[in-house]
Amino acid sequence: MVEIVKLGFAPLVDCAIPVVAAEKGFAAAEGIDLVVERAPSWAALRDRLAFGRVDGAHILAPLALAIHQGIAGVPATALRVPVSLGLGNNAVTVSLDLYERMVLVAPEVMAGPPALRARALRPIIDADRAAGKPLLSFVTVFHFSCHHYELLKWLADGGVDGRSEVNIGVIAPPRMVESLAAGWIDGYCAGEPWNQRAVQRGIGKVVVTKADIRPDGLEKVLGLRADWAEEHPAQVAALIRAVVKAADWSCDPANRAELARLLAEAQYVGLAADLIELTLQGAIPAPDRNRPDRADALRLLSEMAAAGQLDLSDADRIRLANAVWRPDLYQEAMG
Amino acid sequence: MANPEPNILIIDGNPDRAAVVERGLVESGWVRVSTIGPSVNLLARIQALAPDVIIIDLENPDRDTLEQMFQVSRVVQRPIAMFVDQSDSQMIHAAIEAGVSAYVVDGLRQDRIKPIVETAITRFNAFDRLRRERDEAQSKLQDRKQVEKAKGLLMKHRGLPEEDAYNLMRRTAMKQNRKLSDIAQSVITAFEMEI
Numbered sequence: 001m002v003e004i005v006k007l008g009f010a011p012l013v014d015c016a017i018p019v020v021a022a023e024k025g026f027a028a029a030e031g032i033d034l035v036v037e038r039a040p041s042w043a044a045l046r047d048r049l050a051f052g053r054v055d056g057a058h059i060l061a062p063l064a065l066a067i068h069q070g071i072a073g074v075p076a077t078a079l080r081v082p083v084s085l086g087l088g089n090n091a092v093t094v095s096l097d098l099y100e101r102m103v104l105v106a107p108e109v110m111a112g113p114p115a116l117r118a119r120a121l122r123p124i125i126d127a128d129r130a131a132g133k134p135l136l137s138f139v140t141v142f143h144f145s146c147h148h149y150e151l152l153k154w155l156a157d158g159g160v161d162g163r164s165e166v167n168i169g170v171i172a173p174p175r176m177v178e179s180l181a182a183g184w185i186d187g188y189c190a191g192e193p194w195n196q197r198a199v200q201r202g203i204g205k206v207v208v209t210k211a212d213i214r215p216d217g218l219e220k221v222l223g224l225r226a227d228w229a230e231e232h233p234a235q236v237a238a239l240i241r242a243v244v245k246a247a248d249w250s251c252d253p254a255n256r257a258e259l260a261r262l263l264a265e266a267q268y269v270g271l272a273a274d275l276i277e278l279t280l281q282g283a284i285p286a287p288d289r290n291r292p293d294r295a296d297a298l299r300l301l302s303e304m305a306a307a308g309q310l311d312l313s314d315a316d317r318i319r320l321a322n323a324v325w326r327p328d329l330y331q332e333a334m335g
Numbered sequence: 336m337a338n339p340e341p342n343i344l345i346i347d348g349n350p351d352r353a354a355v356v357e358r359g360l361v362e363s364g365w366v367r368v369s370t371i372g373p374s375v376n377l378l379a380r381i382q383a384l385a386p387d388v389i390i391i392d393l394e395n396p397d398r399d400t401l402e403q404m405f406q407v408s409r410v411v412q413r414p415i416a417m418f419v420d421q422s423d424s425q426m427i428h429a430a431i432e433a434g435v436s437a438y439v440v441d442g443l444r445q446d447r448i449k450p451i452v453e454t455a456i457t458r459f460n461a462f463d464r465l466r467r468e469r470d471e472a473q474s475k476l477q478d479r480k481q482v483e484k485a486k487g488l489l490m491k492h493r494g495l496p497e498e499d500a501y502n503l504m505r506r507t508a509m510k511q512n513r514k515l516s517d518i519a520q521s522v523i524t525a526f527e528m529e530i
Contacts, residue, residue, distance in 0.1 A: 043398040043436075051431055073402060143403045169378060170403035172396035184376045 003235050004033045007222075008045045008057035011038055011269045012173075012191060013279050014086035014220055016259055018058050019268055021239075021246035029245075030238035038267060041172060042142040043073070049225065050074035055232075056224035056239075058085060062300045063144040064223035068324050071310065072144060078226035082240050082329035084292050085247070088219035089279065090147050091195040091209040092154060094187035095180050098124075098136070099205040114208035118158020125165050136186045137167040139176060146219045149303040151189040154213050163308060180204050192279035193271065218289075218296040229329075240333035244290050256280055291330050297321035341447060344386035345370040345455075346377075348395060352462045356390060359458035365451065373397070378404065388448060389438040390455045393431065401438050426452065433459040478516035485519035488526045 005027070009015040018036050021027045027034035037054060039045035046067060048054045051074070061081075063072060070076025094102070103110045105127075106120035125136065140147040148168065155162040162168055171179055173194045179185045181203045188194070198204030210217065222243060229236050249255055260277035263269045269276060301317045304310040312320065343365055347353040353370040360368045374380055377400050381389070391398055426449070430436060433456045439448050482504070489500035508518045 040394045041396045041399045043402045044393055047393070047431065047436070051427065053431070142399050170399050171377075172399055174396065175373075179376070182376070184379070 002031060002033045003232070004035055005056070005232075005235055005239055006035045006037060006054040008037050008039045008048045008054040008059075010042060010045055010058070011040075013193075013263060013269060013276055014088065014191070015058050015268065016250045016263060016280070017085050017243055017246045018222070019262065020250050020259065021242045023262060024246065024249060026242040026245040026249070027239070030242045032235055032238045032242065034239070034242065042145075046072055046074060049079070049223065050077040052225065055228045056222060058220060059223040060142060060145045061218050061221045061296065062146065062149070062304055063142065064221055065297065065300060065304065065320065065324055066144040066309070067223070069310070069312075069320060079223045079324055080226050080229045080236075080326050080329065081221045081223055081292050081297075081324050082229075082236065082326050082333070083222040083243050083290050084218050084220075084296065085222055085243070085290070086218075086220035087216065087289070088146060088191055088210060089281075090150055090189055090191050090219075091206045092138075092151060092187060092189045093180070093195045093198045093204040093206050095183070095185075095204055096202070097183075098186045099207070102207070113212070115154070115157055115212040117207050118155045118160050121155070121158060121160050121166075125160065135165065135167045137169065137184070138162075139169045139171040139179070139185050139188045141173055141190055142170055143307075144304070144309065146214075146217060146300075146303075147189040147191070149300075149307060150210055150213045150217070152307055153303075154189075154208055157213075177201065177203070193275050196275075196279070218293070218300070221292070236329060237333035240330055244334065247290055291334075292325045292327045294321045294325045294327070297325040340367050341365065341387040341451065342367045342385060343369075343388045343390065343451060344381065344384050346372075346389060346391040346395060346397060346401075348373050348392065352392070352459070355462045355465075356455055356458040359454050359461075360451065363450070363454050365454075387440045388451055390452075391436055391438070392459075393434045393436050398436065426456075429456050433463070435459045478514075478519075481516050481519040481523065485522035488522060492526065 007018050009018055018034070022034040022036045037048070039048060042060060042063060045057050045059060046063060049057050049059070050067060064079050064081055066072035067074065067077050068079045101124050102117070102120035105123045109120040110117055121136070128136070138151060140151055142148065151168065152162040155166065160166065169185075171185070171188070173190045176185070176188045176190055176194050177197045180188065180198055181201070195206050199206060224236065250259055256277055260273045260280060263276050264271060264273035298317060298321050301310060301312070301321060305312065343360060345353050345356050345368065347356070347370065350372060353372070357368050357370050369384055371380055377397055381404070389401060391401065430452065435455050437448075437452045437455065485504060486497065486500045489495050489503065490497060493500070495503065504518045504522065505515060508515045511518070
């Protein structure tokens with residue numbers, strides 16, 4: 001009997017892997033009927049996972065840890081991460097106004113390495129504070145996200161405390177560009193195409209990309225409900241194999257145009273195929289990156305702690321990373 | 336609480352549904368109810384309204400903004416719980432089924448929140464039912480119009496009396512095991528092609 005496996009995803013280009021596994025027959029070849037279901041927000045995806053509407057999801061890596069630990073706003077739900085899925089291609093975009101101020105106050109910093117450009121914010125923040133102006137406002141895609149930690153790290157490397165010296169909020173990426181244009185925010189950290197959109201419209205400048213902040217940092221994983229995974233070991237193994245084959249297919253430049261057309265469909269990403277094709281480069285990890293690495297989980301946990309989201313001893317962090325990150329499941333499936 | 340009446344905010348991209356939920360709450364005795372649609376300055380608008388309870392549709396992308404606001408930001412000082420009480424799983428499932436979620440400022444008493452969320456769930460379900468019924472009624476009306484048009488064509492071009500024209504279509508539908516409206520559509524298409 002063919003088993004139905006339901007996976008949730010958010011409409012971003014790196015949802016390619018589960019979508020390709022379902023659409024290109026990789027799941028069927030492994031004997032599973034993979035159903036992928038689009039969620040309009042990370043909160044909605046988290047709810048579906050925690051309340052058992054889906055068996056697993058293509059999910060932000062830190063969100064998987066947060067759900068397991070019970071700090072994500074829903075009751076603690078044990079998860080298993082048997083595959084790493086995406087590295088992200090995030091960048092920080094600031095408004096033209098803020099960009100011009102940065103260049104004006106610190107031209108030498110802005111001419112230097114992007115990783116240190118937040119130093120140009122220092123005099124701006126000090127001047128604003130002295131003038132009694134409100135804090136600069138940045139947004140990211142979700143608070144349990146690498147985008148959030150990458151923004152914090154970039155600010156910290158420039159000597160700015162992201163937790164007290166600026167506001168960091170959350171806005172759904174499709175609304176970021178208009179929020180920047182309207183002056184509601186001064187900048188954001190998001191994946192593509194949301195940075196290129198602001199640049200193309202002439203309302204923002206990219207000041208730093210993920211490659212400068214944290215190259216090779218894991219961003220998305222396959223998160224499965226532990227109760228489902230334990231009851232369906234054969235399906236879990238089949239799903240891992242299907243997903244890894246789909247990742248392999250998705251990485252192949254020869255398939256890029258077809259992949260862009262597939263993702264452009266309304267039930268997946270729902271944006272123009274040519275825009276998606278441009279942003280696919282670098283968004284999908286090479287297959288050698290699919291095996292979950294507990295070092296990624298530990299690094300994420302220390303970033304969550306630094307962001308004030310988690311308070312765990314080193315021993316508990318290791319326990320948590322070992323419980324959720326499961327290279328053993330990957331190994332068993334791939335042989 | 337300084338004010339005994341909880342301040343309720345409905346955020347919904349569908350203004351018709353927002354109106355149905357708002358009316359339900361007001362009719363049940365909550366008077367401080369406001370609604371907002373999709374908005375780029377959501378944070379500022381929420382701050383200005385300072386709600387105690389936010390009702391938002393589950394599919395709304397702005398939920399991520401609320402999550403962050405209520406979990407970690409300095410904007411709203413009081414922590415907020417999602418849904419009413421996480422141990423009340425029956426209500427959570429009813430809410431998910433209905434497509435609604437609620438964010439509640441900590442400090443508002445559980446027994447005061449529950450009926451608000453229950454009313455929202457009832458209204459979301461009622462809106463869904465109304466929409467389904469309206470769609471069905473519209474499609475029935477459309478079917479009837481098709482049958483009338485096909486009957487008129489048969490009467491005019493084949494010289495059949497009204498009853499015979501109708502019976503001809505009905506018999507054909509039964510014989511082919513198809514809906515009367517499908518047969519009517521075929522008749523209309525056939526005549527249109529002849530013209």
